[in-house]
Amino acid sequence: MPNVLLLTVFPLIALGVIFATLYWWQTLMEILNQEPTEGNDRLVWLIVVLSLHFFGALLYRYNRRPERLRLYGR
Numbered sequence: 311m312p313n314v315l316l317l318t319v320f321p322l323i324a325l326g327v328i329f330a331t332l333y334w335w336q337t338l339m340e341i342l343n344q345e346p347t348e349g350n351d352r353l354v355w356l357i358v359v360l361s362l363h364f365f366g367a368l369l370y371r372y373n374r375r376p377e378r379l380r381l382y383g384r
Contacts, residue, residue, distance in 0.1 A: 330364040337367035340375075346382060 337359055345352040355374055359366035 334363055334367045337370055341370065345378065
């Protein structure tokens, strides 16, 4: 029984880790390429996303990104 659990749960966990890392990486690239250079917003968000990994990426996506799109359109 434990082998069946290991064979079903481990791949799901691995896929979740891969997804979280890709999402984090894509968010970092968006911050570096799309955030305006004036002010400290870019630096602050880089520190947040690098420190909190996936949760920092979620914070950026749902807090800063809509505001940036509204203000700068990119």
